[in-house]
Amino acid sequence: MDAVEYLKQKNRMTNNCTIACNTCPLAIENNNRNLVCSNFVRRYNEEVVEIVENWAKEHPEKTYKSVFLEKFPDAAKEDGVPVACVVAVFGEKKKPEGCYNSITCSDCWNREVEE
Known part of the structure; x- marks a missing residue:
């Protein structure tokens, strides 16, 4: 997944960060690192990309x-x-x-x- 695709899918996954945090895979409640999402994204890049990739595979874009x-x-x-x-x-x-x-x-x- 290239950077542009990652950003596109992350924004789709989080609805541009407007979904309820407890439903977001990157949120402190769900990331298994006890980090707020912004810190999780900064510190665990590979893990975050994998989460977004897996989410995108499980939720194909409806066109x-x-x-x-x-x-x-x-x-x-x-x-x-x-x-x-x-x-x-x-x-x-x-x-x-x-x-x-x-x-x-x-x-x-x-x-x-x-x-």
């Missing part, structure tokens, strides 16, 4: 693509993404900023679904 293909596994795909427009399929009110210019259909389909 528009994964949700759609779970329901319609035989849907037509191009370059690995459905040929239908994600905006039309999921009934979004407007296309994401940059549609057709700076983002691709793949970028759009691979966005994380917010519960």
